[in-house]
Amino acid sequence: MEAILNILQKFSNIPQESLERFVGKLHEKSIPKGETLIREGEVCNQLSFINKGFVRSYYFKDKKDITISFSMTGEFIASMSSFISQKPSYETIEALEHCHLYQISYQDLMDLFEKDSHLEHLYRLILEQYYVALEEHLIFSKFKTAKERYLELIETKPLIIQKAAVGQVASYLDMSLETLSRIRANI
Amino acid sequence: MEAILNILQKFSNIPQESLERFVGKLHEKSIPKGETLIREGEVCNQLSFINKGFVRSYYFKDKKDITISFSMTGEFIASMSSFISQKPSYETIEALEHCHLYQISYQDLMDLFEKDSHLEHLYRLILEQYYVALEEHLIFSKFKTAKERYLELIETKPLIIQKAAVGQVASYLDMSLETLSRIRANI
DNA sequence: CTGATTTTTTGATTTTTATCAATAGCCTTC
DNA sequence: GAAGGCTATTGATAAAAATCAAAAAATCAG
Numbered sequence: 001m002e003a004i005l006n007i008l009q010k011f012s013n014i015p016q017e018s019l020e021r022f023v024g025k026l027h028e029k030s031i032p033k034g035e036t037l038i039r040e041g042e043v044c045n046q047l048s049f050i051n052k053g054f055v056r057s058y059y060f061k062d063k064k065d066i067t068i069s070f071s072m073t074g075e076f077i078a079s080m081s082s083f084i085s086q087k088p089s090y091e092t093i094e095a096l097e098h099c100h101l102y103q104i105s106y107q108d109l110m111d112l113f114e115k116d117s118h119l120e121h122l123y124r125l126i127l128e129q130y131y132v133a134l135e136e137h138l139i140f141s142k143f144k145t146a147k148e149r150y151l152e153l154i155e156t157k158p159l160i161i162q163k164a165a166v167g168q169v170a171s172y173l174d175m176s177l178e179t180l181s182r183i184r185a186n187i
Numbered sequence: 188m189e190a191i192l193n194i195l196q197k198f199s200n201i202p203q204e205s206l207e208r209f210v211g212k213l214h215e216k217s218i219p220k221g222e223t224l225i226r227e228g229e230v231c232n233q234l235s236f237i238n239k240g241f242v243r244s245y246y247f248k249d250k251k252d253i254t255i256s257f258s259m260t261g262e263f264i265a266s267m268s269s270f271i272s273q274k275p276s277y278e279t280i281e282a283l284e285h286c287h288l289y290q291i292s293y294q295d296l297m298d299l300f301e302k303d304s305h306l307e308h309l310y311r312l313i314l315e316q317y318y319v320a321l322e323e324h325l326i327f328s329k330f331k332t333a334k335e336r337y338l339e340l341i342e343t344k345p346l347i348i349q350k351a352a353v354g355q356v357a358s359y360l361d362m363s364l365e366t367l368s369r370i371r372a373n374i
Numbered sequence: 375c376t377g378a379t380t381t382t383t384t385g386a387t388t389t390t391t392a393t394c395a396a397t398a399g400c401c402t403t404c
Numbered sequence: 405g406a407a408g409g410c411t412a413t414t415g416a417t418a419a420a421a422a423t424c425a426a427a428a429a430a431t432c433a434g
Contacts, residue, residue, distance in 0.1 A: 061330060068326055081319045117304030124311045131318050132268040138325050139255055142361055143248060146391070166412060174329055176392055181413055333421070353382060363422055368383055 001026075004049045004102055007074060011125045018118040025108040029101045037077070037093040037101075044082035044089050045106040050075050053099025054163050058171070059091045067172035070096075070160045076126065096163060146175040150183050188213075191236045191289055194261060198312045205305040212295040216288045224264070224280040224288075231269035231276050233290040237262050240286025241350050245358075246278045254359035257283075257347045263313065283350060333362040337370050 001023060008019060029048070031037055037055060038044045050073050057068040057079070068091055071077040082089035083106060113120040141149050150173060154161060161169060170180040188210060195206060216235070218224055224242060225231045237260050244255040244266070255278055258264040269276035270293060300307040328336050337360060341348060348356060357367040 059326065066329055068322075081322060084315045084319055113308070117307065120304065120308055120311060121300070124307060124314065127311065127314050127318065128271045131314065131321065132271055134318070134321055134325065135255075135268060138321065139246070142253055143358070171330070177412080178393080178414085179391060182391095185413075364382080365384085365423080366421055369421095372383075 001102070003051055003074065007049075008122060011129075012122055014118050014122050018116050018122075021116055022104070022112060022119055022122075025104050025112060026102040027104075029103050031095040031099040031101065033095055033098050035095055037095065037099075038079050038082070038089055038091075040090060040092045041088050042082075043086055044079040045086065046103040047076060047078045047083060047106070047109060048101040048103045050077060051100045051102055053101070054096045054159075055093055055099060056096050056164065056168060057091050057093045058168075065092075065171070067164075067168050070157070070164060070172065072159055076130075080130075096168075141174070146173070146179050147183050149173045149175070150180065188289070190238055190261065194236075195309060198316075199305075199309055201305050201309050205303050205309075208303055209291070209299060209306055209309075212291050212299060213289040214291075216290050218282040218286040218288065220282055220285050222282055224282065224286075225266050225269070225276055225278075227277060227279045228275050229269075230273055231266035232273070232293040234263060234265045234270060234293070234296060235288040235290045237264060238287045238289055240282060240288070241284045241346075242280055242286060243283050243351065243355060244278050244280045245355075252279075252358070254351075254355050257344070257351060257359065259346055263317075267317075283355075328361070333360070333366050334370050336360045336362070337367065 004026075005019065005023070008014065008022075026049075031053070037048065038046075040059065050071060052073050054070065054072050055077055056070050057077070058065045059068060060066070077093060079089035079091045079093060081087075082091075086106060109123075113123070140152070144152070153169070153173060160172070164172075166180055166184075167177040170177040173180065191213070192206065192210070195201065195209075213236075218240070224235065225233075227246065237258060239260050241257070241259050242264055243257050244264070245252045246255060247253070264280060266276035266278045266280060268274075269278075273293060296310075300310070327339065331339070340356070340360060347359070351359075353367055353371075354364040357364040360367065
């Protein structure tokens with residue numbers, strides 16, 4: 001529990017009471033390597049904090065899977081569009097290694113927001129950070145060559161390269177796995 | 188004022204009193220065509236609702252400007268990462284046609300959130316919608332050819348093609364202006 | 375209206391990257 | 405430790421799109 005408390009306290013100096021209210025609704029979950037957290041077509045009704053582990057989010061296009069994102073220890077993960085809208089997810093999230101999560105259900109979270117505005121405030125701040133990160137990912141990969149995108153990833157998220165398969169990283173970087181393999185060969 | 192009220196009421200059935208509190212902090216602003224709303228390097232301290240008009244957000248890379256997004260009547264616009272962090276913006280936002288805006292300052296908005304949690308709730312819902320839209324933009328342009336990206340834009344946001352210059356749309360779609368011109372030539 | 379400037383189109387060529395195909399490496403698991 | 409099944413690399417070729425260059429069209433200023 002400490003890890004998630006530390007992260008949350010970094011976002012705002014929220015009253016201890018509110019934090020406890022939030023923590024009271026969390027439940028632990030373990031996902032073995034290779035299993036899925038959420039599958040395409042299901043409604044994502046859990047927001048997960050990755051206490052330990054590494055996951056990949058992807059969707060299918062022409063029978064190939066295309067990586068949307070990787071998430072690691074200390075981050076929140078959900079099929080956001082599905083969680084927000086409570087409609088079926090188009091993405092699947094799988095554990096690339098054994099994961100230990102803290103989860104809160106959509107309903108519990110919404111109930112908390114009604115009762116305690118400090119928690120909605122905290123959630124707003126987190127959402128803003130994720131929005132900015134997404135925007136930067138989108139913008140700064142524009143008009144870069146395949147090699148530049150790979151080098152940028154090494155700089156910003158080296159763990160991904162260590163932990164994920166070449167093909168999974170390649171589709172994340174919008175290139176074929178052969179291209180990524182060649183880039184790696186020439187440093 | 189009606190337009191912004193209609194939009195806000197669609198997001199949640201917020202008390203009239205809260206809405207009035209919010210509206211009380213809005214100020215009108217007109218931006219002539221060609222002028223900027225926010226310039227690279229400045230801190231973006233206004234969130235703007237486009238009551239009427241059309242704007243483009245872009246940044247510079249190797250002396251060329253690259254379009255990040257277009258926003259039109261009925262939408263909110265700000266240099267989000269700058270507004271959220273209150274640090275200098277890397278993006279510039281220009282009016283592609285004469286704009287009539289309703290603006291609220293960062294400080295006023297934060298003050299309102301402290302006083303009235305209904306408003307923070309409303310803002311959270313809007314932010315979620317923008318997050319989902321951004322994610323979909325990112326995902327659905329992946330592994331599409333230049334032509335597919337253009338056809339998708341015609342489907343989803345035809346106004347952009349009507350109102351923006353070829354080069355501005357091309358960089359938004361991550362292709363050279365010559366490529367876009369050729370795509371247009373072959374329908 | 376007309377010359378000047380900007381924007382768009384068109385053409386030729388090069389570069390980048392995808393695709394197809396084969397080989398090599400490597401974990402498993404029996 | 406060998407067979408089988410993934411995963412990664414390497415090679416040859418094709419396709420997509422960028423770049424360089426010039427012409428045509430549209431817009432603007434006086």
